[in-house]
Amino acid sequence: MSLDDVRLVPLPVRSDERGSLSFLEAGEHVPFEIKRIFYLYGIAPGQNRGAHAHRELQQFLIPLAGSFEVRLDDGRKKATFTLDRPDQGLYMPAGIWGDLYNFSKDAVCLALASLHYSEEDYYRNYDEFKAVYGA
Template identity: 50%
Template sequence: MRTTIDDIQIIDIPKIHDIRGNLSVVEGNTIPFEIKRVYYLYDVPSGSERGGHSHIEQLELLIALSGSFEVVLKDGSKNRTVTLNKPNQGLLIPIGIWRELQNFSSGSVCLVLASDVFSEKDYIREYADFVLFKDGMC
């Protein structure tokens, strides 16, 4: 299956309003996969970029728990940039989409929920290899 920029989704995470502070929960069918790994990025220096890879089989949901950052997405033909800045919204990135994270605001935290445990074999880390991979999906 050849994925494109059009397969990327913003998922609204349920938000419970309370005068003591808001609460958001990811459970059940909030996202379309079972969470097998959770990690987060923080203290990213100004001007730094993260990501710069694609996954062969793993799905990921990125959430800006605090602050903001941009996610540059590429499918080999088209590009799209999404700004994440709401802790009750997540960016669902399907397989076969290149991602780069940039323009982190001070104090930003990016939470990543992943559909599988870490496996280096699932990563495509060079953009030229990614383009070849996408061409092979046709």
């Protein structure tokens, strides 16, 4: 996979005088079967999350509240995305190094994952990741 496979995905919005509702469906908005859901919140100022890549796992990140930035690296190219809209998610295929940072005080990041947790799926050492995916 490469950064060319990463994409921002608009989510449907239904709004009326009561407020707004957004939704997503596996296979429609999320290109994988969802096996795990987790969320990040209460991130102290200046703290980062992520700093790893996955061998097989795909992710879909949604900023439910606040904002944060996602720096991605496929071993050859880098790109940064600002996530600040709950009606838009970021699809990350396997083989992409990701760093989440610059969290606003009220940030909540919902993460949908294609696999159950397995430590063996992680690259936690950037040099090891770069040796596999770098040009």
